[in-house]
Amino acid sequence: MAYSPRRLDGLRLRHLRLLELIDEHRSLRAVGMILNRTQPAISQMLKDLEYALDATLVARSVRGVELTPAGRLALQRARSGLASFDHLVAELGASQSPILRVGTNPALIFQMLPAAMRLLQADNAGIRLRLRTGLVGDMLQLLWNGDLDCYVGRIDWEQMSQSMISVLRHVPLMRTDLVLACSIRHPLAQREDIDVAELADWAWALPPADSHNRIALETELRNHGVAGPEPIMEIAADPGGLMILAREMEVLTCLPRFVLETHIAAGELCALDLPSLTLPPIQIGFVTLAEHENIDTLQLLRQALKTAATKKAVAD
Structure with missing residues (x-):
């Protein structure tokens, strides 16, 4: 049967959380106890999810159940979506200006990020940043998991899996020695x-x-x-x-x-x-997930960073 987006309409958030529970417990009975549902009900939820995605997500054996390669990919993308949704709920509940969760290399806090924020403030963009700093690999993993909205810094492309690279959108900002x-x-x-x-x-x-x-x-x-x-x-x-x-x-x-x-x-x-x-040399770039690249606040931050990088290059 050909895939149709309409097949996703019957899904609920609990269908996406189901994969995480299956991966953790490897038993539909155990998952049912956690969700307070019968094992047949859990099996039906799984069938609904597999039908919607048109893929076999779980393999059964005498040892229990485990995610297939397609199931692991679905789990990774579900985690990203659920994390973004949780952040949205918290942001809406705060009734304040939007918060962008930004991962970065600590060196960029000295110049580029403050310069970009000054530009955003001058335009009255009303954006707040929640910064996390650390090693490149750690920051990109947080981005992939949905715990960050974007990453600003160097990227070690050769150390990344093709599955991660395929879902990222990268904009070069500057080079430095x-x-x-x-x-x-x-x-x-x-x-x-x-x-x-x-x-x-x-x-x-x-x-x-x-x-x-x-x-x-x-x-x-x-x-x-x-x-x-x-x-x-x-x-x-x-x-x-x-x-x-x-x-x-x-x-x-x-x-x-x-x-x-x-x-x-x-x-x-x-x-x-x-x-x-x-x-x-070190190439500094702006990275976000493909499904997030058109979010207005991310576009504003990206443009502010590009402008700050251009001004620095001219000054140098």
Whole structure:
């Protein structure tokens, strides 16, 4: 039978929550007890859902029931939709201006996001942001689950599954270099004759070993025959902390170039001059789920970020 959107009309929210309960308990009887329904009633709910989606979502065996690959995809998309719906209910109940749940890399809080918010305030957009910061993978997973409305930051496309990539919409905003930095009082500051091998002799403050910036640094050092540094301090997802450590201590660190222009750097940090050591640039973008890309408030934020990025590029 050909798929028709009208087949979805008979579904209720409980049909979508059904998949999560089946995945967790692997028993229709157990799901029925939780929902206070008979097992035949749960079986009928499942049949209704499979009919609406025109797919087999659950496989039965002597061990119970489990989601098929189609069922797991449906569960992922249902989670995203339910999370967005829960956020809508809370937002409507608050009777205030809309809240956008934004995931981001902490470095963007220093300049780009405040610049975008100033533009929105100037236009009286009445939008509020609820920010969450963290590692790229964590933020994109929250977006995919429906716990975020958008993500602003770098994207590691090569580490993402095709199923995730296919439902995302990405708008490039800006590019920045990844550089080695230190205090202007550090012995290596302002030197133009630094050999890459010298870097192993100095103390470092770095993000964790699984972070993109740390991996990029260690890869480039290995390309020059230099072992990756063993930092005396590690800080996860906090470029501000790394800047403070580099400013106050005799340590080297690795940062996006644009954060050296912020008030936290306060003119006390500089990028090292190492023409032979080339770290990959960072592409900053705006990402949302395909079904959310036309939401008015998201479009306003996206445009404000694009304008802020353009103004920064002109200023630079």
